[in-house]
Amino acid sequence: MAVKLKDELKAAGRRLTRPRQAVLEVLEQCQYPLTASELYQQLQEHHVSIDLVTVYRTLTVLKELGLITQLELHQEGQFRYEIREGREHHHHIRCQGCGKIADLLLCPLKKLTAFIEKETRFIVEHHSLEFSGWCPKCQ
Amino acid sequence: MAVKLKDELKAAGRRLTRPRQAVLEVLEQCQYPLTASELYQQLQEHHVSIDLVTVYRTLTVLKELGLITQLELHQEGQFRYEIREGREHHHHIRCQGCGKIADLLLCPLKKLTAFIEKETRFIVEHHSLEFSGWCPKCQ
């Protein structure tokens, strides 16, 4: 991934830096999408000293390069980020008790998107589909 | 609606006040979900003087009473509110150009919810499904 990161950055006239590598590494190793401040905490735990502002700016860059995806879970009121590499388009479910987030490796919206485009005459570019409820432990 | 509002408030040990009526009236007349500050602006345009803090508190109360629904549109980063009375469960599409929001009077998720519950062993309580794209004028 580090090589890919360097190439993508170079192609966009940008530089490979320690913060950018570190942010991408944390996201690569994490099994669920992180908020900016969770990411910042994890970096501190790994003794990587990066300002929170730099985390935000780095996330913006990685998003622009298409290496990560920005998403919002149901009623959380903040953004989360996850790595894109090697992952199919998918959705999430979040536990209202413990906050656990699980992937849903499905998307039933292809046909629906075509239908919506026909009905509304919008051109659909994105959709977000997130579930919330109670995980087995919190039920 | 005013009668219903009064009854609901009374049942919850709360009072019918001018701000609560005014907020509900604006939401009733609006064809799309409003943010707190849009609501505040519309109230000012109608020469109803209510503090923004009161708007937020009123929205919380109306939500608790089940008279309005709180929702988040794709990547907007703030909440919107819409009246619930007489409206089926539905979703939205928002134009990335002009911000226009249209209702989608459909929900394809009943079967999917059952499937997700079986697969993940979560109990699903809510879902959010929002689309964004380009409306006919902005294409």
Next chain:
DNA sequence: TTCTCAACTGCAAGAGAGTTGCAAAAAGAA
């Protein structure tokens, strides 16, 4: 109608997520 008191409101201040400006630091090409 007036009284009474808990519920409500407005103001000021604060919390949390995310952004911007700027000077200092560092990447990387020459």
Next chain:
DNA sequence: TTCTTTTTGCAACTCTCTTGCAGTTGAGAA
């Protein structure tokens, strides 16, 4: 190593939403 340009850290700021508190008001009781 030097030089130019990008990037970073710090401070300060914006925006959405919340909290504390003193003064106001709705509505049941007298």
